[in-house]
């Protein structure tokens with residue numbers, strides 16, 4: 001009887017015991033991963049997100065109309081990023097977050113190969129408007145050659161103008177877009193740059209610190225809504241990379257620590 005009581009007691013205690021690491025995991029899930037569920041929730045469920053996209057493209061149209069009033073030596077071009085500027089990849093972020101994972105190249109290729117990303121509100125109308133005014137559109141993206149076919153398929157599905165090989169400028173070796181902007185500028189007057197990431201506009205934001213990024217925005221503030229048209233992206237971008245010191249080899253725990261260190265409470 002005493003032995004039975006002992007076994008029952010051990011069994012009861014075992015049932016209650018949860019390893020400390022598991023408790024931590026339950027109480028303190030990865031900010032990095034779960035945060036993307038919340039930001040994707042905003043992208044996918046808020047009319048405010050749609051309104052911000054329309055606002056950006058309304059500014060783009062207004063700005064383009066102003067530019068069109070003046071003569072230009074070279075033909076005019078609008079240079080736009082693709083991801084989170086033209087196409088919405090939030091389903092990828094949700095898919096990964098629900099698996100408890102963040103971005104990686106292999107899963108990203110799986111997603112882009114589907115060519116299923118939806119257009120962002122206002123984007124298709126704006127690029128069709130630009131094309132109707134004789135303005136060339138270049139899609140300048142850090143997707144790479146492996147994604148060329150599916151990217152064009154995705155753009156063509158919604159009939160984006162200039163969705164062809166010569167207007168899709170993919171990443172070759174470097175992520176900075178500066179040399180590709182300069183190549184376009186040899187033959188075109190780039191009148192508008194559209195993107196969700198400040199490095200879509202200038203080297204002022206290529207791999208810079210959080211403070212440098214902010215300072216350079218302040219210095220160029222008059223360009224926003226004029227030459228630089230910004231789309232909202234709370235899921236990822238140079239703003240997040242800056243917090244990690246622009247290093248891509250940090251663990252999830254290290255990234256979580258960096259995020260917490262940059263949060264202000266009271």
Ligand SMILES: [Mg+2]
Pocket residue numbers: 081082083084085195196197
């Ligand atoms: Mg982008």
